Amino acid sequence: MHRPQVRTASRSALSAHRPIRALALAVAAAGWLTIVSGSARAQADDKPAAKPAAPSAPAKLEYMGSETCAMCHEDLAKAFQKNPHRLVDTDKKYKHPAQACEACHGPSSKHEDSMNAADIRNPAKLPAAEADRICLSCHLNAPTHVGRISGSHAKNEVSCVSCHSIHKGPEAMVARKPADINHLCATCHRDVWASFQRPYKHRLPESAMSCVDCHNPHGSLLPHSLQLVEANEPACVKCHGDKRGPFPFAHAPMQLEGCTACHEPHGSANPRMLTRARVYFVCLECHANLSQPTPVANGTMGAVPPAFHDLRNPRFQNCTVCHQKIHGSYVSQDFLK
Numbered sequence: 001m002h003r004p005q006v007r008t009a010s011r012s013a014l015s016a017h018r019p020i021r022a023l024a025l026a027v028a029a030a031g032w033l034t035i036v037s038g039s040a041r042a043q044a045d046d047k048p049a050a051k052p053a054a055p056s057a058p059a060k061l062e063y064m065g066s067e068t069c070a071m072c073h074e075d076l077a078k079a080f081q082k083n084p085h086r087l088v089d090t091d092k093k094y095k096h097p098a099q100a101c102e103a104c105h106g107p108s109s110k111h112e113d114s115m116n117a118a119d120i121r122n123p124a125k126l127p128a129a130e131a132d133r134i135c136l137s138c139h140l141n142a143p144t145h146v147g148r149i150s151g152s153h154a155k156n157e158v159s160c161v162s163c164h165s166i167h168k169g170p171e172a173m174v175a176r177k178p179a180d181i182n183h184l185c186a187t188c189h190r191d192v193w194a195s196f197q198r199p200y201k202h203r204l205p206e207s208a209m210s211c212v213d214c215h216n217p218h219g220s221l222l223p224h225s226l227q228l229v230e231a232n233e234p235a236c237v238k239c240h241g242d243k244r245g246p247f248p249f250a251h252a253p254m255q256l257e258g259c260t261a262c263h264e265p266h267g268s269a270n271p272r273m274l275t276r277a278r279v280y281f282v283c284l285e286c287h288a289n290l291s292q293p294t295p296v297a298n299g300t301m302g303a304v305p306p307a308f309h310d311l312r313n314p315r316f317q318n319c320t321v322c323h324q325k326i327h328g329s330y331v332s333q334d335f336l337k
């Protein structure tokens with residue numbers, strides 16, 4: 001839980017500065033006060049005005065270029081030569097030629113004079129929405145980000161820099177190996193990770209798969225930020241293609257609730273990752289075994305097993321011995337083959 005702590009700490013640091021800022025502003029220009037205090041965001045952007053030492057008009061900030069940073073941040077600048085963001089220096093498309101560092105850190109003239117950490121923008125210390133705005137100035141419209149607005153990371157202020165560290169090497173920039181991704185996600189989602197320790201589960205602890213096989217961390221158009229396959233099917237059918245259909249005789253819950261009507265996708269104490277310990281308990285949640293004669297309109301969802309299903313007889317408890325094609329069938333309305 002290292003990362004969110006950083007965010008929280010920085011937020012309280014920000015608010016600690018607020019009274020000072022307000023004071024400085026009051027001295028500077030009363031007219032500004034109404035504008036700036038109306039928005040905490042604007043205050044955070046307003047670093048120059050925030051310094052009580054400079055109550056007069058704030059000095060205009062200027063871009064100094066990436067090379068000047070290297071004078072003092074030598075190691076970091078050297079390592080940056082291997083960073084994909086190096087492209088910002090060389091490709092005019094990103095609107096900051098030779099200013100890659102400042103594309104994220106903002107104009108640095110004041111910082112280079114003062115050499116004070118407080119005079120330069122550090123995305124990791126900003127509120128999530130502001131940090132994201134910096135990143136999205138270039139990363140908007142990427143296909144991976146289609147569902148971001150509805151995804152709960154954006155809503156819950158989990159910012160880009162919670163998952164992507166710019167200067168700590170390629171693995172920290174983007175986790176690509178399943179083990180690294182799972183570790184990243186598990187730092188916050190401990191309860192989810194715990195369900196992968198159950199006996200029947202997808203093999204994430206063995207690093208054969210990762211969370212992003214099923215979820216898009218940037219959000220998606222499906223609930224739970226599930227990955228989309230092809231048009232708008234959930235990720236499951238990418239690997240379990242035989243369950244995809246379309247089946248002439250489809251089992252209704254496949255289309256309605258989907259796989260999680262019967263399976264626990266992360267892991268389960270039950271064989272086949274079912275939601276219940278025995279197969280027929282799963283079935284009977286929807287197909288009630290009512291006493292005979294079966295009422296016609298019984299109000300339960302789905303059909304009631306016909307009379308010859310004697311559930312006291314163990315033979316009939318193994319529903320899927322007869323109803324083999326439980327996910328859908330090409331030939332049998334009752335999924336018998």
Ligand code: HEC
Pocket residue numbers: 064065066068069070071072073101102105108111112113115116117118120121122125
């Ligand atoms: C003249 C020297 C000098 C130059 C030039 C310089 N810095 Fe710094 N920078 C410093 C010092 C000193 C610190 C403070 C280090 C500390 O407090 O540990 C610092 C800290 C930082 C921090 C950390 C801020 C924080 O919140 O912790 C960032 C980010 C930064 N510099 C970015 C840049 C960028 C980008 C450039 C070029 C545009 C640049 N610096 C140019 C000396 C310099």
Ligand code: HEC
Pocket residue numbers: 066069070073076077080085100101102103104105122123124161164165166167168
């Ligand atoms: C793509 C955005 C981006 C670019 C480009 C970028 N930085 Fe950073 N920088 C960050 C973020 C985000 C952090 C916070 C720590 C992290 O995520 O690694 C940071 C942190 C820092 C720090 C604080 C030390 C630390 O590791 O926490 C310094 C100093 C710094 N950057 C300097 C630079 C310099 C110099 C350049 C150009 C050579 C540069 N940055 C380019 C985003 C960027």
Ligand code: HEC
Pocket residue numbers: 084085087088094096103104123131134135136137138139160161164166173174
């Ligand atoms: C000024 C434009 C710009 C800004 C701002 C920017 N990026 Fe990038 N980013 C790029 C470019 C250019 C690349 C490399 C080319 C590409 O992959 O499209 C890149 C690549 C990446 C990658 C993929 C790296 C890889 O190995 O595939 C990640 C992750 C990333 N950026 C995260 C961030 C984050 C997080 C921020 C905000 C702190 C940010 N970027 C801000 C331009 C930018």
Ligand code: HEC
Pocket residue numbers: 132135136139144153158159160161162163164174175176181212217218
């Ligand atoms: C909850 C963690 C998380 C958050 C928040 C997050 N990312 Fe990512 N991002 C990842 C992971 C994990 C990958 C690797 C995905 C993969 O390999 O399929 C990735 C991949 C990327 C890539 C590489 C391109 C690609 O799709 O392969 C870029 C660029 C990127 N993210 C940018 C961003 C930006 C910009 C933000 C903020 C708006 C952001 N990310 C927020 C976890 C996150």
Ligand code: HEC
Pocket residue numbers: 003004150151152153156158162163181184185186187188189211212215216217223224225
């Ligand atoms: C910095 C902490 C943090 C990290 C790292 C993180 N998450 Fe989250 N995630 C959250 C928070 C906070 C929420 C919203 C509250 C909740 O549902 O638990 C959330 C929600 C989710 C949800 C529910 C989505 C929805 O839209 O309903 C999914 C799925 C998810 N995260 C997947 C991931 C994956 C996959 C990764 C790794 C790539 C990851 N998370 C990394 C904090 C994090």
Ligand code: HEC
Pocket residue numbers: 182185186189192193202204209210211212213214215224226260265266
């Ligand atoms: C096999 C596909 C799959 C994998 C792998 C997977 N998930 Fe999920 N996850 C789902 C599905 C499907 C749901 C929706 C569950 C539902 O509808 O009840 C979900 C729901 C969630 C939720 C929101 C509901 C909840 O249970 O809290 C979070 C958070 C989440 N997953 C995080 C993760 C993380 C973190 C990982 C990796 C450690 C992960 N998932 C791996 C398929 C998967």
Ligand code: HEC
Pocket residue numbers: 200201202203209213214234235236237238239240259260263265271272273274
């Ligand atoms: C990246 C590929 C992949 C994705 C995506 C995936 N699975 Fe799986 N699934 C597997 C593999 C491989 C197994 C084999 C079991 C193992 O790994 O031990 C498996 C096993 C299962 C099993 C247990 C089968 C058994 O014989 O015990 C169920 C149930 C299951 N998956 C359901 C789902 C559901 C539901 C989803 C979507 C939420 C999903 N899977 C997404 C690869 C995947």
Ligand code: HEC
Pocket residue numbers: 236237240243244251253254258259260261262263272274279282320326327
């Ligand atoms: C109506 C309940 C139900 C739904 C919905 C459902 N399953 Fe199943 N699934 C079962 C049952 C019951 C079994 C165990 C069959 C047995 O007894 O062998 C099973 C077994 C499996 C197996 C392992 C055996 C095999 O046939 O490969 C996988 C994999 C699987 N399901 C994936 C999925 C996926 C993926 C989805 C969604 C597309 C899904 N299931 C939806 C009830 C369901």
Ligand code: HEC
Pocket residue numbers: 251252253257261262279280282283284285286287301302303319320323326333334335
């Ligand atoms: C989430 C609810 C749900 C679960 C769980 C479920 N079913 Fe169904 N099932 C339905 C619905 C709804 C229908 C459609 C009924 C209709 O068309 O009248 C249906 C239809 C059927 C049919 C075909 C009925 C017909 O009208 O031809 C059979 C056979 C069947 N289910 C067997 C099973 C078995 C066996 C299980 C357990 C492995 C099971 N179902 C689990 C909801 C469920």
Ligand code: HEC
Pocket residue numbers: 280283284287303304305306309311315316317318319320321322323334336
């Ligand atoms: C010994 C084989 C067998 C077992 C075990 C079995 N069924 Fe059936 N089931 C059938 C046959 C055969 C039919 C088709 C009857 C017909 O078409 O008249 C059927 C039909 C159904 C129907 C469809 C009724 C309709 O209206 O068309 C449902 C629902 C059903 N079974 C549910 C179950 C459930 C739930 C279980 C487990 C508790 C189960 N079955 C166990 C053989 C079996």
